[in-house]
Amino acid sequence: MSQPLDLLIGLAMGLNLVALGSGRLTTLIRIVSFQGVALGVMPLLLESHLRWHVALIALATVTGKGFVIPGLLRHGMRSANIEREMRPFLGYVPSLLLGAGGTIAAMALARKLPLLSAQESSLLVPGALATVLTGFVLLIGRSKAISQVCGYLVLENGIYLFGLLLIHVTPILVEAGILLDLTVGVFIFGIILDRIQREFDSIDTRKLTALRE
Amino acid sequence: MRESLIILLPMAAAILAVLWRGERTRPWLLPATGVVHTVLSFSLLLDPPLVAKGAWLGFDPLARAMLPTVSLLFLSCAVYGLTYLRLRSERPNRVFVAALLAVLGLLSAAHQARHLGVLWIATEGVTLATVPLLHFNGSARAVEATWKYLLVGGTGIALSLLGSFCLCYASLYGGGEGDLTFTALMAQGHSLSRAWVLIAWVLLLVGYGTKMGLAPMHTWKPDAYGEAPAIVGALLAGGVTTVAFMAILRVRAVVAAAGEGVIADRTLLVIGLFSMFVAALFLLGTRDFKRMLAYSSIEHMGILSIGASLGGAGAFAALFHVWSNSLTKGALFLSAGNIRRAAGARTSDVVRGMGLVTPRSAAIFVTGMLAVTALPPFAPFFSELRLVRAGLETGHPTAIALFLGCLLLAFFGLTRLVFAVVDGRPHTAHEHGRSGSSETGGVIGPPLALLGMSLWLGLYLPSVLQEAWAAAVAQLFPGP
Numbered sequence A: 001m002s003q004p005l006d007l008l009i010g011l012a013m014g015l016n017l018v019a020l021g022s023g024r025l026t027t028l029i030r031i032v033s034f035q036g037v038a039l040g041v042m043p044l045l046l047e048s049h050l051r052w053h054v055a056l057i058a059l060a061t062v063t064g065k066g067f068v069i070p071g072l073l074r075h076g077m078r079s080a081n082i083e084r085e086m087r088p089f090l091g092y093v094p095s096l097l098l099g100a101g102g103t104i105a106a107m108a109l110a111r112k113l114p115l116l117s118a119q120e121s122s123l124l125v126p127g128a129l130a131t132v133l134t135g136f137v138l139l140i141g142r143s144k145a146i147s148q149v150c151g152y153l154v155l156e157n158g159i160y161l162f163g164l165l166l167i168h169v170t171p172i173l174v175e176a177g178i179l180l181d182l183t184v185g186v187f188i189f190g191i192i193l194d195r196i197q198r199e200f201d202s203i204d205t206r207k208l209t210a211l212r213e
Numbered sequence B: 001m002r003e004s005l006i007i008l009l010p011m012a013a014a015i016l017a018v019l020w021r022g023e024r025t026r027p028w029l030l031p032a033t034g035v036v037h038t039v040l041s042f043s044l045l046l047d048p049p050l051v052a053k054g055a056w057l058g059f060d061p062l063a064r065a066m067l068p069t070v071s072l073l074f075l076s077c078a079v080y081g082l083t084y085l086r087l088r089s090e091r092p093n094r095v096f097v098a099a100l101l102a103v104l105g106l107l108s109a110a111h112q113a114r115h116l117g118v119l120w121i122a123t124e125g126v127t128l129a130t131v132p133l134l135h136f137n138g139s140a141r142a143v144e145a146t147w148k149y150l151l152v153g154g155t156g157i158a159l160s161l162l163g164s165f166c167l168c169y170a171s172l173y174g175g176g177e178g179d180l181t182f183t184a185l186m187a188q189g190h191s192l193s194r195a196w197v198l199i200a201w202v203l204l205l206v207g208y209g210t211k212m213g214l215a216p217m218h219t220w221k222p223d224a225y226g227e228a229p230a231i232v233g234a235l236l237a238g239g240v241t242t243v244a245f246m247a248i249l250r251v252r253a254v255v256a257a258a259g260e261g262v263i264a265d266r267t268l269l270v271i272g273l274f275s276m277f278v279a280a281l282f283l284l285g286t287r288d289f290k291r292m293l294a295y296s297s298i299e300h301m302g303i304l305s306i307g308a309s310l311g312g313a314g315a316f317a318a319l320f321h322v323w324s325n326s327l328t329k330g331a332l333f334l335s336a337g338n339i340r341r342a343a344g345a346r347t348s349d350v351v352r353g354m355g356l357v358t359p360r361s362a363a364i365f366v367t368g369m370l371a372v373t374a375l376p377p378f379a380p381f382f383s384e385l386r387l388v389r390a391g392l393e394t395g396h397p398t399a400i401a402l403f404l405g406c407l408l409l410a411f412f413g414l415t416r417l418v419f420a421v422v423d424g425r426p427h428t429a430h431e432h433g434r435s436g437s438s439e440t441g442g443v444i445g446p447p448l449a450l451l452g453m454s455l456w457l458g459l460y461l462p463s464v465l466q467e468a469w470a471a472a473v474a475q476l477f478p479g480p
Helices: A003-021 A025-045 A052-080 A092-112 A124-141 A145-164 A172-200 B002-019 B026-046 B061-087 B094-112 B116-134 B140-173 B182-191 B194-212 B220-227 B230-285 B289-308 B311-343 B359-372 B379-393 B397-422 B441-459 B463-476
Strands: none
Touching: A003 A025, A003 A092, A003 A124, A003 A145, A025 A052, A025 A145, A052 A145, A092 A124, A124 A145, A124 B140, A145 B140, B002 B026, B002 B094, B026 B061, B026 B094, B026 B463, B061 B094, B061 B230, B061 B311, B061 B441, B061 B463, B094 B116, B094 B230, B116 B140, B116 B194, B116 B230, B140 B182, B140 B194, B140 B220, B140 B230, B182 B230, B194 B230, B194 B289, B220 B230, B220 B289, B230 B289, B230 B311, B230 B397, B230 B463, B289 B311, B289 B379, B289 B397, B311 B359, B311 B379, B311 B441, B311 B463, B359 B379, B359 B397, B359 B441, B379 B397, B379 B441
């Protein structure tokens, strides 16, 4: 594992914390986009000589996670014309504390897990765990639909980081399927956003409370 | 050949449905595909093809033990859908029909998936294809249900992907090549890394358990089943959950091969009993008869999970219960749809006396409810009886006692609500006009046929099915 890779993973973990502390939707989307680009470059750093299928994955990830999906989210945000300030279920300071604690726990846990010798010193596993956790905190702690989608994306980013451990063995079909599914999934999220906006005149999931016992 | 046709044909029909111009003729694609699918899956049941050892897709014994019931359920729903879409002709049906057919194709693929990655892609595909089905009604409540379904279901599916990666890493760590076909994983057995297998098991159980609707990951279910059209609810409860259960069965076999079967069985037993208990409590409280069906589905997913934890005999009972639950639950959903349409409401506060307004649907609804609460001679009674026997034979008397207690609670809950809806004097509003005439053969035939099949499986269990289930159990529990 190379130094630049660990640097990028560290950057992604730092972005997690920024995302947890940010109150503006535009910032949140920009962070997710940055994280997507950082993640997309990583497969290239895992290789000593470039293979075409790894390059393809990198390209698809950078375009998908870095540009297409954030673009869709920005589009959704503009068309919904929602207030920029968020009133989260879980405050920013508690989420930050949770995120920081989670990152430390992830480092400790990764040390306990049995890892192949090539990956023992890398930040890949703790980075993946911390990012998944951040995704969960965002998903549960935020009330705006767009922030929840961002949380879902961060969660997916964590899973992607873990997938990098396996990039030499998972056949391309599986990887292509993952990227495709992600894009389609968020695309549908976008349509739903639009619909919620039309039905509820706002994208506050707090108002989704008609269905309960 | 037939096994790929059973996937490709519904997909082709879905594309055709998108291109089809006639709004009124398009729904006919549903029963047409349903008939061909049923013929294909039963020909595969009677004459199973050979499956190549390392194949990613194949009609193996487990697919054979489950896919035909999905065909039967889809066919009934498709016939019902013809009349339903005619009644709802004010809404465009292009996306609905295409998505329904795509779900059938993806379900067929997921049942036949012998590779963890392919299984995941197909399940994710099913999740996405159900989205347009759920908000067919386009109401605010339907949008809310769809949003919850996407968020909870999407998170579940993401976790199951993480679990798949962990299982792959377990194989790599154990010196394997990271081959994710179930046969290869089971063959690697004890050399899989224990720690990673257990992490994978937790993630995959939570992930696919969300899809299946096991408590406490069941929160999307009442909303989705409550808001979706009856045929969608029936397909979700009898088809989509079946795929998730199959995924859990396949993964459990890998975990058992790695030597952690005891832990896997214990978690399945606990989560199954917990699901039954939660469902029974909600069944005692709910006043909405469509949400009631969702809680009943959660209860039956709990039963499946318990069956899977009780060794070979328990898995046999669970496979039997997959059939009896799909067919009976289908009859309940479709008849509940009729009652809901005639009454214009869904809660027992407003809906009363449906036995007079829609006598035939009400009769099916009551009979279906009794069948699903294990009244002999319907199939659920016999599958649950086998499960009880398997539990006692494997030395789980406490679990079986709790199981029976939950069944009893659920029975109280179901009968209370069903009779509140069916009995009594109807509101004057629905005594005139829509009564009687709405119960045409198109909406009575399919639930009646499903109920008939449930009765038939109870009275006479065909030897070919018993043989298919036994073969599937042999695949899941390979001898030493």
